[in-house]
Each structure stands twice: as C-alpha cells, then as structure tokens.
Amino acid sequence: MISENERDPLELVQPIILRIDKQDPPSAEEAISAVARAAVLAYLSAPQDERWQLWAQQAFAKSVRRANPKFFSRVLEETEHGMVSEVGKAQAVGLLPLPAAGLPKLIAKLQVSGTQLEPDEQGLRAPVTIALNLSLGMSTGKAAAQAAHALFAWLTEAPAPQVEAWLKEHAPVGVLWLERREFAAVSSRAVGPVIQDAGRTEIEPGSSTAYVLQTEV
Numbered sequence: 238m239i240s241e242n243e244r245d246p247l248e249l250v251q252p253i254i255l256r257i258d259k260q261d262p263p264s265a266e267e268a269i270s271a272v273a274r275a276a277v278l279a280y281l282s283a284p285q286d287e288r289w290q291l292w293a294q295q296a297f298a299k300s301v302r303r304a305n306p307k308f309f310s311r312v313l314e315e316t317e318h319g320m321v322s323e324v325g326k327a328q329a330v331g332l333l334p335l336p337a338a339g340l341p342k343l344i345a346k347l348q349v350s351g352t353q354l355e356p357d358e359q360g361l362r363a364p365v366t367i368a369l370n371l372s373l374g375m376s377t378g379k380a381a382a383q384a385a386h387a388l389f390a391w392l393t394e395a396p397a398p399q400v401e402a403w404l405k406e407h408a409p410v411g412v413l414w415l416e417r418r419e420f421a422a423v424s425s426r427a428v429g430p431v432i433q434d435a436g437r438t439e440i441e442p443g444s445s446t447a448y449v450l451q452t453e454v
Contacts, residue, residue: 245337248296249291250299250335250336250340251276251332252299252331253279253329253381254329254330255268255304255378257305258326261326262326263326263327264355265354266412267324267325268327268352268381269367269380269412270363270411271322271328272381273384273410274324274410275329277331277388278331281404296435299385300382301349303352308343312344316341318332349378351376352376353378364409364451365451366449366450367387367388367447367449368413368414368415368447368448369415369446369447373446376439387432387446426450427450429448431445432446433445
C-alpha cells in the first residue's frame with residue numbers, strides 16, 4: 238500500500254482538517270458527516286477554480302487530518318478559501334486542492350493516521366445518507382475520506398435541482414454503517430457510484446467502501 242508520504246509530489250490533494258477536542262469529542266458519525274460536507278462545500282465555493290479542474294483529472298485525492306482546537310483555529314486563520322462544516326460536536330474545514338509535496342507546514346505536520354472516535358448507537362440520519370462498509374474496520378479518518386469521495390461522486394451526477402434543494406436544507410449528511418452482506422445488497426439502491434478504494438492506506442485495493450443513499454428520515 239502507498240503511504241501519505243509516498244504520493245506523487247505533483248499530485249493535487251484536498252486537505253480536510255477535523256477538529257477534535259479530547260475533552261468533548263464528537264461521535265464518529267458526526268465527524269464523518271462534517272468531513273464529507275466540508276470537502277464538498279469547499280468545491281462548491283469555487284467550482285471553476287483551475288485547481289479543482291486539475292484535481293478532478295487526477296485521483297480525487299483527499300487527506301483527512303486531525304487538529305486540536307488550538308491548531309484548528311490556526312488553520313482557519315492561516316489558510317484561504319476554507320469552508321467550515323459543523324455537525325453536532327464535530328467541526329471540519331475543507332480546503333482547495335494543493336500539491337502533495339507543497340502543503341503548508343502547519344497542515345503537513347497534522348496527523349493523518351490513527352483518528353478513531355466512538356460511534357453513536359443512534360447513528361446519524363438525513364435524506365442524503367452515506368453507507369459505509371463496517372466489515373472493513375476502517376478508522377474514523379479513513380471512513381471520513383471515503384464518505385467524502387462518495388458524497389462528491391453523488392454531487393457530480395445528481396440533477397441540479399436535487400442538489401439545490403439539498404443545499405437549501407443546509408446540506409445534511411447522514412452516516413449508516415452496514416455489515417458486508419447488507420452493504421453489498423443495499424448497494425443496488427445507491428445513488429451514484431460505489432466507491433472502491435485505491436488501497437493507499439489501511440485496506441486492500443479495490444475494496445468497496447461507501448456509497449450514497451437517498452432515504453426517508
């Protein structure tokens with residue numbers, strides 16, 4: 238598997254920073270939803286920016302990094318065009334794509350791996366819900382990146398009126414964990430593609446990780 242440090246230095250990566258307060262952490266579902274929303278809202282804030290165009294021609298790479306409240310505030314102060322997403326106790330900021338080898342020092346030193354939060358037994362429901370493959374044992378950070386891939390894929394294929402209606406409702410995103418068999422069975426109802434991971438971190442290449450469902454709340 239390819240680590241974050243082994244990316245092509247010319248590849249564009251979208252950094253998404255997740256704020257985690259150890260004293261009062263969000264649930265895994267809140268964090269995943271916040272990250273996915275932040276990634277997409279950042280794109281929607283400037284879809285004609287040429288960096289997005291170049292990024293879309295590559296691997297749609299995303300890098301979810303965690304920050305404590307102090308560093309998260311610094312990221313907001315020192316970066317431009319960031320879009321903040323809040324879901325429950327979770328906050329995340331999505332940034333414009335940057336070269337993998339040219340991330341600002343503040344962002345580059347934030348941790349990528351090991352982000353793990355406790356799930357909420359109640360889950361998180363919304364008309365647009367991301368189904369995740371529980372059987373893969375993904376960390377919260379990995380699942381968040383896959384959720385962001387799925388939401389972006391849905392956004393690019395959904396009819397414009399549907400997206401506009403979703404945005405008018407403040408872009409709610411639910412999170413649903415499914416065991417392998419149910420994940421495969423329910424995938425026939427996916428709205429948009431089923432995401433298959435490139436295998437750079439944590440899981441095997443080609444693993445089916447996430448897709449979007451449109452559900453009744």
